[in-house]
Amino acid sequence: MTEVNPADRTAASTEPAGGRTNLARALTTRHIQFIALGTSIGTGLFMGSSGAIQLAGPAVLLAYLAAGIAVFMVMRALGEMALREPMAIGSISRYAHEYLSPQIGFMVGWLFIIELLVVAMADVTAFAAYLERWFPGVPLWVWIVAAIASVTLLNMVHVKVFGETEFWLSLIKVVAVIAMIVAGVAIMLFQFGMPAGETAGVHHLWEHGGFMPHGPMGVLLSLTIVVFAFGGIETLAVASMEAEDPERAVPRAINTIPWRILIFYLGSVGVLLCLAPWDSIDGSTSSFVQIFDTIGLPGAADVLNFIVISAAFSGLNAVTFSIGRMLHGLAELGDAPRSFARTSGRGTPVMAILMVAVAVSFVLVLNQLIPEDMFAAIASVASFAVVFTWLMFLLSHISMRRRIARGELEPGTFNSPAGMIGSICAAVFVLVLLVMLAIEPQSQMAVMVGGVTTVILLALGFVVRGMRGRRLANDSRCAD
Template sequence: MPQFASALARGLTVRHIRFMALGSAIGTGLFYGSAAAIQAAGPAVLLAYAIGGAAVFLVMRALGEMAVRHPVSGSFGQYASRYLGPFAGFITGWTFAFEMAIVAIADVTAFGIYMGFWFPDVPRWIWILAVVFFIAAINLVKVKVFGETEFWLSLVKVVAIIAMILGGAAIIIFGFGLPAGANPGLETMLGSGGFFANGFWGLLASFSIVMFAFGGIETIGITAGEAENPKKAIPGAINTVPLRILLFYVCTLAVLMMISPWDRIDGSTSPFVQIFDMLGIPAAAHILNAVVITAAISAINSDTFGAGRMMYGLAEQGHAPKAFAKISRHGVPWMTVATMAAVLLAGVVLNALLPESLFLIVASIATFATVWVWLMILLSHIAMKREIARKGLPTSEFPVPFWPVASYLALGFMAFIVVLLGIMPDTRVALIVGCAWIGLLFLAYRFGVKGAGRRRADLADETGKDDGGAAASETTADDASESVSAPAENR
């Protein structure tokens, strides 16, 4: 039976992973992208976040079941190879890396916009360049330092969100800072067209941004390869997902729309900052801007970590350049960090060229990549469950609830989102770019990975190298994904 590989240093504690899970739900998609979702759907955006969040929770439970069973680096990329075949693993791993790269560009774009609130005359790309070098430095040190950084950044975000909900509730109840005659509450939220202000079509249009907001949450699964106790840490983090979605998205946005009519949110900056600025509470606006900047840094940090670890796992399977598997003396894959830094530097150029329209374009493309990865996670999980039943293997320690109905419902919803991207004019470019990306991966696998494997095999036949060392170096890419070594904790 195929095994899985993991050679990274294990330094992430339960505390680290739990707050990484918390932080993954509070990022650019909430603090900035929610403006576009609100503009599309009006108050019905709350329903969109609830529906999308339920589907994402089922994806995370599927990933959690596999991660507890196989706590490895590369996570779902290796699961796809194991249960769906080498090409599925190749396409899943690289699409996730692509997703993280695109999301990171969206995050650095948002970071530049947030800094513009304080320094409107400074070009955005200058701030982005500075944060790129900072993030690269954080990701090159020990993974425990990364975990501590994410812990404190996530703690700031969590505390700020809770404080904002409580402060917003006080404004709604007592009217602090509101003009005379204001009537905060449901009347304000529903006063500009009702709950479905833009109709059912508006609700559907919001899903591309809503699902983008949840993108990257699957990074929790990748931490399994570096968790000190993955069987405890992963379930604990994943089981908090429903509460996070209800608190951080539904409650928070409901409070915002009860304070100020939703149609006043224009997306020029974070809706959180904009609303508190409109209320004439400048100190609150500046504090919130500091919080959203913290959220952006945390998100970029997590994006870089996730993409790097996935590329490391791909390299171990023979699906990426061998250089990506090189480990520094701190136990981190330094080459993948350098690659992500280069991608973010490209984001600097894009922000200089397309400062106004870049975020929506990038967000929709990231949504396609995100949903594709979730589809592959669900399909891998279904294949694993079938194998467990077929071979009479021990049951899972962290099974998906309501199997198999819940898993197939989530699968159908994700397929629906992909179709929706093609139907909506504003997001159609995402489906076009996504299909081109999948086609490019097919060609890369067909002529690069498999071709290299055949050439190595032919060379072995010609030279007659049969010793163990040569055989190991001549394994084809397909074989590599099926014969990687056991996890480091079992060696």
């Protein structure tokens, strides 16, 4: 391949003083499969579904379906780019770096890290909040510190430890969601635990204002919440860089996305909407917990509380992994301090992982020190970043496919099914999402803050890449 500047590749492959930079390739196909499953089921599904349901009513199912198709196209685009050169250096920002420009790659990498940091903060806060249901006397900070320390240690030991942890946490979530769907269907069939005079059934999908009570605009606006539920699924692309056999594991994992969306999102939310009127879901707690509490199954609600605790911890674990590898990759590309590229003897980027723990802790402290409105503005960057980074991945894929069409590159081995047309359609969908974010009052701040952040990061990209270019030029002259 000719996409990466040879000078960049040479510099990126140079080991920093006092340490190695190679990551361990120890994730098996089983690990990759369940990381893909686990990233499909997070706090966005368990908690975010309430807000989306309030906006769209039962028609939120259409929003999940549309977003799921877009996610599949994004992941197929990422998969095609990743498998063109699975052993290449750098994080997933290298696709924008190679196919758009190094400055855009810098911006995408750091914007993605900001997004993941806010997601990590949400996950660790949710973890503590869910435990408060059982341990109301324990201060939340105790659980927060315990969660951050635990995931830091898990990620520092070896990538296989991360893989095994995610395997079991993902298995818990998968089994739980399937069991919840089965239990919900049983309740609909036999009306177990239903209050007197109330029945569960599909009639809830069109009663109480109709299937689309707030019209098409409600569905469009709900997409801004629904899409965030899929944020973090890119962890699969990050993890593929440490797979033992990426050519086999990555296609298998990505190709399961359609049925995962059908089961875990359309299936679980569809059953949820059939158990009680959609307008009874107030968002005060997880919609899944609220429904099972409402129909008189508190034991089941406690089980679901355990599941969302597992989901939050799994999300924090995966985000810590992703940010650590993103920092490592950015350092290899010259877009972050070189110390983040150093790895331990076990092949883990220790400095990068420690920085994640510090950053998440700092964001949590910041949450307590600054006004709530200001922090909401900072957190809103995550909503914007999820959508914007998808757009950059799709544009990178479109640029790559154009080079293939011009004969500049050879076709890959895992081509996106709809090719460049599919990515163009998905990019249009993402642009619609950005418009929805801009016109929805509750998310306008996300667009403003996210837009400013993007411009600042892009400007920094020009500065950093310019400084790096001058340094390499000086080194070359000195060598001559």
